[in-house]
Amino acid sequence: xxxxxxxxxxxLVVGTMGWTYHHSNNKMNWSQAREFCQNNYxxxxxxxxxxxxxxxxxxxxxxxxxxxxxxxxxxAHKNDPxxxxxxxxTWIGDHSWAQNEPNNNHSTEFCVEIYVNGGxxxxxxxxxxxxxxxxxxxxxxxxxxxxxxxxxxxxxxIGNYTCQCHPGxxxxxCEQAIVCQTILDPxxxxxxxxxxxGPYSFNxxxxxxxxxxxxxxxxxxxxxxxxxxxxHPAPLCQVKxxxxxxxAPTGGSMDCSHPIAPYSYNSTCEINxxxxxxxxxxxxxxxxxxxxxxxGVPACTGNMVIS
Ligand SMILES: *[C@@H]1O[C@H](CO)[C@@H](O)[C@H](O)[C@H]1NC(C)=O
Ligand SMILES: *[C@@H]1O[C@H](CO)[C@@H](O)[C@H](O)[C@H]1NC(C)=O
Ligand SMILES: *[C@@H]1O[C@H](CO)[C@@H](O)[C@H](O)[C@H]1NC(C)=O
Ligand SMILES: *[C@@H]1O[C@H](CO)[C@@H](O)[C@H](O)[C@H]1NC(C)=O
Ligand SMILES: *[C@@H]1O[C@H](CO)[C@@H](O)[C@H](O)[C@H]1NC(C)=O
Ligand SMILES: *[C@@H]1O[C@H](CO)[C@@H](O)[C@H](O)[C@H]1NC(C)=O
Ligand SMILES: *[C@@H]1O[C@H](CO)[C@@H](O)[C@H](O)[C@H]1NC(C)=O
Ligand SMILES: *[C@@H]1O[C@H](CO)[C@@H](O)[C@H](O)[C@H]1NC(C)=O
Numbered sequence: 001x002x003x004x005x006x007x008x009x010x011x012l013v014v015g016t017m018g019w020t021y022h023h024s025n026n027k028m029n030w031s032q033a034r035e036f037c038q039n040n041y042x043x044x045x046x047x048x049x050x051x052x053x054x055x056x057x058x059x060x061x062x063x064x065x066x067x068x069x070x071x072x073x074x075x076a077h078k079n080d081p082x083x084x085x086x087x088x089x090t091w092i093g094d095h096s097w098a099q100n101e102p103n104n105n106h107s108t109e110f111c112v113e114i115y116v117n118g119g120x121x122x123x124x125x126x127x128x129x130x131x132x133x134x135x136x137x138x139x140x141x142x143x144x145x146x147x148x149x150x151x152x153x154x155x156x157x158i159g160n161y162t163c164q165c166h167p168g169x170x171x172x173x174c175e176q177a178i179v180c181q182t183i184l185d186p187x188x189x190x191x192x193x194x195x196x197x198g199p200y201s202f203n204x205x206x207x208x209x210x211x212x213x214x215x216x217x218x219x220x221x222x223x224x225x226x227x228x229x230x231x232h233p234a235p236l237c238q239v240k241x242x243x244x245x246x247x248a249p250t251g252g253s254m255d256c257s258h259p260i261a262p263y264s265y266n267s268t269c270e271i272n273x274x275x276x277x278x279x280x281x282x283x284x285x286x287x288x289x290x291x292x293x294x295x296g297v298p299a300c301t302g303n304m305v306i307s
Pocket of ligand 6: 132
């Protein structure tokens with residue numbers, strides 16, 4: 001069983017016991033006890049704080065004498081550290097052991113029982129031979145592999161669990177990605193998105209392009225963030241601008257047409273020279289898609305012959 005230790009830790013921090021405890025009134029050796037727990041519940045109990053120890057003791061029926069209850073802490077060899085099964089934690093509290101324990105009386109006392117009685121040792125631990133027969137104490141976690149969607153963490157609560165969505169996913173089941181506002185093509189442009197989880201949804205990445213003769217103003221790429229907002233405002237396509245030609249040429253006149261905007265992409269200007277003048281270069285120029293006039297600015301030059 002993949003156990004969500006991270007979540008359990010969270011649950012303990014907020015002072016709730018995320019899982020339920022279970023014991024059996026059938027005596028068994030430590031290995032059998034663990035097997036019993038794993039087969040019927042999640043695992044043998046793994047105590048990780050004094051509070052949890054005391055809470056557990058308060059739930060278990062008192063025993064007037066040995067045997068008491070097996071708990072999920074053990075070691076393989078004399079000099080190994082005591083280790084909790086499940087996550088290899090080595091937690092032991094300052095007052096966990098009963099007086100003069102662990103004593104390893106038989107040199108092979110590699111398992112631990114917890115005293116649950118009315119005496120001074122209530123809630124204390126004692127090392128014992130693993131072959132001895134005692135009552136198992138197990139826990140059952142509410143979280144299982146399929147409790148929550150893959151976009152969530154399962155968090156144990158009192159007697160149940162909740163699913164905490166990962167950023168970018170929404171309640172109640174955390175399956176649905178958060179959706180950002182739909183994007184429209186900019187005027188004179190287009191956009192194209194790559195989606196991780198759905199159109200205009202968390203992590204969608206949209207690129208913008210402008211038509212010929214227009215330039216992009218703003219961010220060329222927008223990403224839908226976990227908070228449901230795009231990381232930038234949508235960009236605009238602005239017509240490319242040529243240098244303005246708003247002056248009257250000597251010896252002539254300029255006649256321009258501006259299909260989009262003054263002196264911008266596709267504007268054309270034509271010069272008409274007065275009598276006695278003629279144009280130099282081309283008489284008509286156009287603002288091209290790069291924002292440049294197709295030729296030098298036309299001018300009229302005097303050609304008067306004094307007679
Ligand atoms: C084992 O789990 C407990 C309880 O969640 C946690 O406090 C401890 O850090 C874990 N230990 C290891 C070694 O992962
Ligand atoms: C629990 O697990 C044991 C094996 O360890 C099995 O014999 C038993 O039937 C299971 N069920 C109950 C309710 O104890
Ligand atoms: C605990 O430690 C043992 C031996 O070092 C290792 O095989 C096992 O995978 C560990 N278990 C966990 C849950 O970390
Ligand atoms: C050690 O175990 C023996 C029984 O095998 C028992 O008589 C004795 O009291 C134990 N000693 C301690 C210190 O627990
Ligand atoms: C077990 O013993 C303790 C200590 O004497 C007592 O407070 C508690 O009520 C007893 N529990 C049960 C279930 O009898
Ligand atoms: C526990 O009991 C089982 C089944 O009777 C046995 O195979 C195993 O060796 C025992 N373990 C110990 C440590 O005595
Ligand atoms: C446990 O929580 C889940 C998810 O919130 C819910 O669907 C279920 O009904 C709850 N179970 C119990 C026994 O309350
Ligand atoms: C978001 O998308 C990028 C690729 O654009 C991918 O590498 C990344 O893993 C995705 N992140 C999430 C949380 O899905």
